[in-house]
Amino acid sequence: MEEHLRPALRKVILSLEERGYRYAIIGGVALSQWGVARYTHDIDFKVLIPDLEYELARTALHTAFPIRARTQGPQDALITAVNVDGVIVDFIFAVLGYDELVIERAVERDLGGWSAWICSAEDLIIQKASAGRGKDWPDIEALLIEQYGKLDYAYIEDWLQQFAEALENPELLTEYDKIVQRVNALR
Numbered sequence: 618m619e620e621h622l623r624p625a626l627r628k629v630i631l632s633l634e635e636r637g638y639r640y641a642i643i644g645g646v647a648l649s650q651w652g653v654a655r656y657t658h659d660i661d662f663k664v665l666i667p668d669l670e671y672e673l674a675r676t677a678l679h680t681a682f683p684i685r686a687r688t689q690g691p692q693d694a695l696i697t698a699v700n701v702d703g704v705i706v707d708f709i710f711a712v713l714g715y716d717e718l719v720i721e722r723a724v725e726r727d728l729g730g731w732s733a734w735i736c737s738a739e740d741l742i743i744q745k746a747s748a749g750r751g752k753d754w755p756d757i758e759a760l761l762i763e764q765y766g767k768l769d770y771a772y773i774e775d776w777l778q779q780f781a782e783a784l785e786n787p788e789l790l791t792e793y794d795k796i797v798q799r800v801n802a803l804r
Contacts, residue, residue, distance in 0.1 A: 619656065622646065623728070625704035626660055630733050632681045638674070639665040641723035641736040643709070643744060648756055650726050650735045652763035655756065659705040663736065665720045666710050671695070678708055715776065719744070738764045739773050746793055747780040754792060761800045770797075 626646065633640050642650075645657025666674045675697050679685070682699035686706070697708045711717060723734040736744070742760055745753035761768070774793075781789045 622657070622660055622704055625701040625706060626728075626733070627731060628701055629660065629662065629682070629706055630731070632678075633662070633664065636677055637667070639720050639734070641720045641734050641740075643719070643736045643741060644707075647736045647741050648760065651738045651741065651760055653756065653759040655759070659707060661707045661709065663711055663716060663719050664708050665717060669713075671710050674708075674710065682706070715743075715779075738767070739769050742768075742773055743776045743780070746777055746789055747784065749784070749786065749789070754796065757793070758796045758800065761796060762803065765800065765804060 626642075630640075641647075641663045642660070643663050644659070644661030645655055646660050648655055648657075664674070671694065678697050678699060682701050684700040685698065686700040687698040695710045695712065697710070699706050699708070711720060719736055719740045720734070722737045722740055724737055725732050726735045738760055742757050745757050777790055777793055781787050
């Protein structure tokens with residue numbers, strides 16, 4: 618993980634924990650914790666909000682971190698973006714169902730004298746695949762290579778099947794299968 622992210626990451630984790638918010642770090646920071654080095658300029662959190670009190674959570678986060686980020690473009694009611702010491706931090710509010718599992722399955726990792734909850738490698742793959750962004754597929758491939766033989770492949774495939782159906786996007790499974798075949802051929 619890039620050193621310039623550490624102070625902001627620590628501040629945000631302390632703030633979330635003080636408020637009793639359960640979370641999982643996702644995105645590029647999570648990738649680095651699973652052995653995939655990729656530069657990232659922001660920090661992404663999936664946050665479970667008690668009783669789905671999103672507006673209360675949004676207010677609390679803006680009070681703790683008053684500098685807003687990403688003010689241009691359409692706003693998403695489930696995402697709050699703030700600037701913490703020059704680092705953009707995205708809080709993505711969890712919805713019932715799969716998002717709750719992401720947080721329940723998060724793994725506590727030592728970050729050099731303090732710890733944080735990191736999204737599991739399987740859930741990171743699922744989230745990146747279902748996001749539908751071309752830039753996520755190389756991350757998925759690198760993660761499959763780095764974590765080869767250590768993943769719950771049935772869990773990944775089950776959730777990808779569900780997302781492919783819900784999103785009406787069967788190409789999601791096709792692309793994932795191609796990557797799995799390439800990774801298996803390397804072994």
